[in-house]
Amino acid sequence: MPAYRYPxxxxxxxxxxxSGGSGVATAAPAQxxxxxxxxxxxxxxxxxxxxxxxxxxxxxxxxLELASRFQVSQGTVRKAIDELAAENMLxxxxxxxxxxxxxxxxxxxxxxxxxxxxxxxxxxxxxxxxLDCRRLRAPQEVARVLDLRAGESVVQIRRLLAFGDVPTxxxxxxxxxxxxxxxxxxxxxxxxxxxxxxxxxAFGVSMLRADEKLRAVPANPEAAAILExxxxxxxxxxxxxxxxxxxRPVEMRRGLYRTDRHHYRTSVN
Amino acid sequence: MPAYRYPxxxxxxxxxxxSGGSGVATAAPAQxxxxxxxxxxxxxxxxxxxxxxxxxxxxxxxxLELASRFQVSQGTVRKAIDELAAENMLxxxxxxxxxxxxxxxxxxxxxxxxxxxxxxxxxxxxxxxxLDCRRLRAPQEVARVLDLRAGESVVQIRRLLAFGDVPTxxxxxxxxxxxxxxxxxxxxxxxxxxxxxxxxxAFGVSMLRADEKLRAVPANPEAAAILExxxxxxxxxxxxxxxxxxxRPVEMRRGLYRTDRHHYRTSVN
DNA sequence: TAGTGGTCTAGACCACGTT
DNA sequence: ACGTGGTCTAGACCACTAG
Numbered sequence: 001m002p003a004y005r006y007p008x009x010x011x012x013x014x015x016x017x018x019s020g021g022s023g024v025a026t027a028a029p030a031q032x033x034x035x036x037x038x039x040x041x042x043x044x045x046x047x048x049x050x051x052x053x054x055x056x057x058x059x060x061x062x063x064l065e066l067a068s069r070f071q072v073s074q075g076t077v078r079k080a081i082d083e084l085a086a087e088n089m090l091x092x093x094x095x096x097x098x099x100x101x102x103x104x105x106x107x108x109x110x111x112x113x114x115x116x117x118x119x120x121x122x123x124x125x126x127x128x129x130x131l132d133c134r135r136l137r138a139p140q141e142v143a144r145v146l147d148l149r150a151g152e153s154v155v156q157i158r159r160l161l162a163f164g165d166v167p168t169x170x171x172x173x174x175x176x177x178x179x180x181x182x183x184x185x186x187x188x189x190x191x192x193x194x195x196x197x198x199x200x201x202a203f204g205v206s207m208l209r210a211d212e213k214l215r216a217v218p219a220n221p222e223a224a225a226i227l228e229x230x231x232x233x234x235x236x237x238x239x240x241x242x243x244x245x246x247x248r249p250v251e252m253r254r255g256l257y258r259t260d261r262h263h264y265r266t267s268v269n
Numbered sequence: 270m271p272a273y274r275y276p277x278x279x280x281x282x283x284x285x286x287x288s289g290g291s292g293v294a295t296a297a298p299a300q301x302x303x304x305x306x307x308x309x310x311x312x313x314x315x316x317x318x319x320x321x322x323x324x325x326x327x328x329x330x331x332x333l334e335l336a337s338r339f340q341v342s343q344g345t346v347r348k349a350i351d352e353l354a355a356e357n358m359l360x361x362x363x364x365x366x367x368x369x370x371x372x373x374x375x376x377x378x379x380x381x382x383x384x385x386x387x388x389x390x391x392x393x394x395x396x397x398x399x400l401d402c403r404r405l406r407a408p409q410e411v412a413r414v415l416d417l418r419a420g421e422s423v424v425q426i427r428r429l430l431a432f433g434d435v436p437t438x439x440x441x442x443x444x445x446x447x448x449x450x451x452x453x454x455x456x457x458x459x460x461x462x463x464x465x466x467x468x469x470x471a472f473g474v475s476m477l478r479a480d481e482k483l484r485a486v487p488a489n490p491e492a493a494a495i496l497e498x499x500x501x502x503x504x505x506x507x508x509x510x511x512x513x514x515x516x517r518p519v520e521m522r523r524g525l526y527r528t529d530r531h532h533y534r535t536s537v538n
Numbered sequence: 539t540a541g542t543g544g545t546c547t548a549g550a551c552c553a554c555g556t557t
Numbered sequence: 558a559c560g561t562g563g564t565c566t567a568g569a570c571c572a573c574t575a576g
Contacts, residue, residue, distance in 0.1 A: 076547080078562085094554050095553070096562080210537040211536050211537075213385075215505065215528040216528050239532075240537075257485075259483070259486075266483070268509075269380075328542095341566085344567090361543065363573050366541090
């Protein structure tokens with residue numbers, strides 16, 4: 001028996017619902033927009049994930065179990081899960097079950113780091129050094145893209161990623177202060193995990209997707225010093241906006257990448 | 270009755286095939302690798318597309334028709350088509366049919382041009398000017414990535430893309446000479462279509478997918494002159510390898526992008 | 539009205555992983 | 558042996574497009 005009571009699904013076709021009547025005789029509200037059963041189920045599953053009903057790394061209930069919960073056939077649940085798996089929110093494992101995606105897995109560690117070494121091969125193990133972490137009132141642009149009220153509190157992090165001995169990525173990161181209550185420089189420095197794994201574990205915020213805008217810019221004096229390149233060296237400037245469940249933006253990030261030994265890889269479909 | 274005789278599908282499970290025996294009593298060859306019916310069908314469909322049995326823009330046969338051709342249920346054909354649609358090789362249109370993707374459509378014109386104006390809005394209509402087109406023996410790197418024999422003939426194109434009056438993208442493009450027989454500067458200059466639409470229409474080569482590697486580099490004297498920026502201005506350097514049906518590489522492209530008014534947009538999942 | 543893709547069901551069986 | 562996801566079928570009906 002599930003802890004959460006799912007809303008009744010709205011069928012598209014006019015089945016005679018008199019059988020199994022539960023005594024609830026609500027006046028049917030004007031249903032503005034129908035959507036297929038499997039999409040309604042998908043929405044409910046995302047809400048459960050957002051609510052933390054199943055945590056990253058855990059299994060969700062089996063298809064048969066969900067089918068009986070929602071009173072639909074297995075195939076319909078299956079189609080909902082198919083879409084969530086295609087969006088990397090769930091991971092199917094034949095014979096074992098369907099699991100909530102997590103950043104705490106070696107396989108997926110570099111999903112959001114698009115920088116690869118020029119020689120090919122795996123992204124060299126990166127070492128991360130947090131340079132700064134402070135709380136401030138959200139600058140106008142940050143408030144706008146993170147959908148915060150003007151002047152709301154945000155956390156700003158500056159960190160440096162190095163491959164081997166070569167400092168390569170300088171990131172400035174802005175997070176909603178409300179979501180990341182209790183995030184301090186000390187905790188960041190003590191943390192061993194990749195950032196997104198840390199955010200997931202320590203604050204229950206899962207990064208699912210991000211949009212990025214890339215530019216080539218000259219290194220300013222500060223960045224040049226930190227990245228150990230001559231001033232005006234061309235750097236890759238990466239603006240990232242990351243989203244969690246429901247497409248809510250939760251992180252803004254501005255990165256400067258050295259691309260003398262690495263490149264940013266992407267794919268066009 | 271189809272012009273092409275499809276190979277027999279290999280079922281995974283051991284149905285008794287004696288009914289409907291066609292008199293062909295071949296000794297069953299050792300089947301090394303099974304794959305689900307819908308994947309075998311997917312492979313056959315890709316082969317048909319590659320062979321040009323259905324041209325870009327045209328409809329493929331209906332699901333029911335294909336089901337009867339392949340002697341499987343509609344659902345199985347459907348799943349094959351689903352995957353091809355997810356890969357942008359086919360486009361479904363409810364009530365009308367399923368169509369072969371084409372670059373000759375306003376909606377999809379900018380699928381491969383990831384550059385967007387900073388102000389937002391649609392990518393401004395770009396004007397393309399072909400600066401050069403010549404045939405030469407493939408340089409080593411080109412031969413390697415295009416999977417050509419050393420010294421085989423290739424076509425090299427240089428072209429400039431401008432937004433409004435601002436020259437913005439300088440591309441060097443290499444194509445297999447064999448595939449693009451008869452491609453000349455004159456035909457390129459006369460052509461009005463976007464390049465990929467032209468390639469599709471005039472040479473039957475469909476670009477389906479591409480991998481890109483991005484770097485920030487300083488403008489060399491030549492690029493600086495053409496793009497009308499000071500020497501050493503940071504430019505986005507984009508290495509592209511494009512693939513057609515069956516994952517065969519057919520175009521190598523090296524671009525230099527001005528990013529003072531535009532940015533390269535991408536998405537991380 | 540006919541034809542196409544889209545949704546949904548119920549049931550059978552296969553493949554994989556664990557017990 | 559059992560439970561999980563994966564494949565396949567046959568059939569019903571819905572939604573959209575066009576003649």
